[in-house]
Amino acid sequence: MHRPNRIAAACVGSLVLLTACGGGGGSTDASGGGGGDCAGPDGEYLIGMSQANVAEPYREVMDRDIETAAAEVPQFEVVFADAAQDNAKQVSDVENFITQQVDLLIISPNEAAPLTAVVSRAYQEGIPVVVLDRKVEGEDYTTFIGGDNLAIGRAAGEYVAETLLPDGGTVAELKGLPGSTPAQERADGFREGIASNPGVQIVAEGVGNWLRDEGLSQAEAILQANDDVDVVYAHNDPMAEGAYLAAEAAGRQDQIDFIGIDALPIPSGGIKAVEQGRLSATFVYPTGGKEAVEAATSILLDCEEVPREQILETQLITQENAREAYTAAGGQ
Numbered sequence: 001m002h003r004p005n006r007i008a009a010a011c012v013g014s015l016v017l018l019t020a021c022g023g024g025g026g027s028t029d030a031s032g033g034g035g036g037d038c039a040g041p042d043g044e045y046l047i048g049m050s051q052a053n054v055a056e057p058y059r060e061v062m063d064r065d066i067e068t069a070a071a072e073v074p075q076f077e078v079v080f081a082d083a084a085q086d087n088a089k090q091v092s093d094v095e096n097f098i099t100q101q102v103d104l105l106i107i108s109p110n111e112a113a114p115l116t117a118v119v120s121r122a123y124q125e126g127i128p129v130v131v132l133d134r135k136v137e138g139e140d141y142t143t144f145i146g147g148d149n150l151a152i153g154r155a156a157g158e159y160v161a162e163t164l165l166p167d168g169g170t171v172a173e174l175k176g177l178p179g180s181t182p183a184q185e186r187a188d189g190f191r192e193g194i195a196s197n198p199g200v201q202i203v204a205e206g207v208g209n210w211l212r213d214e215g216l217s218q219a220e221a222i223l224q225a226n227d228d229v230d231v232v233y234a235h236n237d238p239m240a241e242g243a244y245l246a247a248e249a250a251g252r253q254d255q256i257d258f259i260g261i262d263a264l265p266i267p268s269g270g271i272k273a274v275e276q277g278r279l280s281a282t283f284v285y286p287t288g289g290k291e292a293v294e295a296a297t298s299i300l301l302d303c304e305e306v307p308r309e310q311i312l313e314t315q316l317i318t319q320e321n322a323r324e325a326y327t328a329a330g331g332q
Helices: 005-012 015-021 057-070 087-099 112-124 149-164 181-194 212-225 237-249 270-275 289-301 322-328
Strands: 030-032 045-051 076-082 104-107 129-132 143-147 169-175 200-207 231-234 257-259 305-307 309-312
Touching: 045 057, 045 087, 045 289, 057 076, 057 289, 076 087, 076 289, 087 104, 087 112, 104 112, 104 289, 112 129, 129 289, 143 149, 143 289, 149 181, 149 231, 149 257, 169 181, 169 212, 169 237, 181 200, 200 212, 212 237, 231 237, 237 257, 237 270, 270 322, 289 305, 289 309, 305 309
Parallel strands: 045 076, 045 104, 104 129, 129 143, 143 309, 169 200, 169 231, 231 257
Antiparallel strands: 030 305
8 A cells, every 4th residue: 555645644734734745735624635745646545544433424425425536546445434324433543543554534524523534643644534415523624515505504494484384384393312413503504594484483303313213203292392394404314304204294295385405316315305385495405425536636646636515406396407407417
């Protein structure tokens, strides 16, 4: 395994070192290889991918996207670790990658605060770090790739306030894992989105931890306690599907609109759920797997800097565009 990129990686470890290595003129909005002893396309590279929890379909597809994109780069070998939604295990997974001296770390953190220290350690030891989808605290990483969760939450709120409940109504919210940044940002954004319509009120909240079964059980309790829920806003599609099943069991599925986020282009994903009428809408939240491999290529093979942040585009999916969007996304 080729390790020459350590010097280049050290150059991305801090702005001071970047300047000292002469690799990018001290830019504050980009980081990556540049300068130093970068083997480029002649090297062979081991990449560690630390996943939060592959029990979530979104993360299974993310891993698959990384694997597919990396297969096109002969110099890359990717090893995957699944934390199974356990912060301590994910810390251990990253420590193992550091011990293995991976050439680059990709991580989608289970929760921000518990993973920050070990991500910082990897970065400070000269390993380029691609933070994918969920953020960590601080600045010790090379690049963040993901959607704008605040904007997605705001768009969901605006859709409810302007399209589903223009005359006002009630909303139940199913949240993701509280310590993960998308959960907080999707909640904050949604409140901004409904603020223009004072007739829309959030009357119940539950925590489904991104999982369909927990979303279902939370929705069962919410629906038993609330007779007047007009919309269920879930932070991802599996929890929205769980809420639909809870409403179906109570005979109320036709009285409630269900909204999710992710829009995976797979038969069990959110786009098909919209097309088949279980969900009223979802929002595309790209996995960033392909973009993470592209960033690794820039850093390790091209010895170039990469943007400090890469924000991926979203799209509202309704019955009007679900079929077209599914085909466009490569769904089969």
